[in-house]
Amino acid sequence: MTKPTRFLDPTVTVDVVIFTVEDGALKALIIKRAREPFQGSPALPGGFIRRGETSVTAAERILADKAGVKDVYLEQLYTFDEPHRDPRGPVFSVTYFALAPRDEIRIAETAETQKPRFSPVSALPKLAFDHNNIIGYAVERLRSKLEYTNAAYSLLPKSFTLTELQKIYEAIVNRDLDKRNFRKKFKELGLIEPTGSKSKGGRRRPAELYRFKSRKPRMLKKFF
Amino acid sequence: MTKPTRFLDPTVTVDVVIFTVEDGALKALIIKRAREPFQGSPALPGGFIRRGETSVTAAERILADKAGVKDVYLEQLYTFDEPHRDPRGPVFSVTYFALAPRDEIRIAETAETQKPRFSPVSALPKLAFDHNNIIGYAVERLRSKLEYTNAAYSLLPKSFTLTELQKIYEAIVNRDLDKRNFRKKFKELGLIEPTGSKSKGGRRRPAELYRFKSRKPRMLKKFF
């Protein structure tokens, strides 16, 4: 395709905010950059889009390579293109966010991305580029998303207790929820069903285990 | 910036869905393409990003050139990059949507974009590229946006009657709203105030004119 040079020919990258909930806190996957620019800085996993890829398939590749998961919840977030966000020149970043249960994720180190780890979104280090902004925006989107969709299923293992479910919500919306109201609301939504078995272990009453009836994204009236 | 060719080097364009409400219907600005591909087809106003521009400033330029407005509501929508959306090759479209009162818009024809007109979103022709998809997505976003923000101010002239305000809402959410409930709700939100003057003309009772206290975007609990 021919195009006069008076047009901007930006480089296009994809960055992915991979969320999970661990120890009652909402966390995002952070890697350490092996190369310039920002060599050694913590950053989001991401990179150039390869030939034959779309931005989604690039995001899926990053998810598979860095977190060892596929078929998880993945949604385009925003395209960041502030002129000086990358010292190399005009670089557009098409960003995505993903949700996965902690126990399905296998963090993997690659040549370009060292020491990957989950960092609580409430205590992130200063990240490369505008990546702090990107995560901030993703957290906002996730919070509002949770209020009118069943997206939380993406953060939970196949079976879970109602208390675990509530803790996920509390971690994301960042406030305590009333136990009885939460359970009432969730049960009448009809999204989950008891598995029939109970949690074991610990010096306490065992809890009923539940599963989501469907793991397809759905819109809902309102959650809490 | 050096980059191996195994990476995708997409062209990046900006397309803008310019919404207004006219004759009680939600409409979007549609132009006719003067060039290939899709020469002669109706399409969204848009084009390449120029050197020195970001996607937002390109969207602002398109708004100024095609609709003669600036400082209107403008929000990034989504980045479309399906591999075959443009016959020329991989073209990313960073899309925006804008809201402006019909009476502030001055439609202008340019060399590349002929016969611009507002078309009701409920009866769009088949558009070039994936532009029908883009508008569909924008309408969805606008509808949900209206439920929890004061964004409607962007579609109204400086002063307006409560009936005009209600008609805008009805046009967008595509259903009738109750007059008494609508007025009650809107008044207690405290976003508008009477100007003191009244509408004139016509064989009917004159209506109180209102204005928005603030024309800044705001988040609200819920609208209707």
Next chain:
DNA sequence: GTAATAAGTGTATTTAATACACTTATTGTC
């Protein structure tokens, strides 16, 4: 004066959200 038109106004009902505290099942310890 009256016909036509849209403006304007209030209450009762239904539904959803919130606040709130005790009992139960289990395990480990003495």
Next chain:
DNA sequence: GACAATAAGTGTATTAAATACACTTATTAC
């Protein structure tokens, strides 16, 4: 085997928000 510890589980009353619904008023044209 009693009891201490722990988290699971459960219902009702109150408050707030959403909805449903119909007549009167101000003006203009004829």
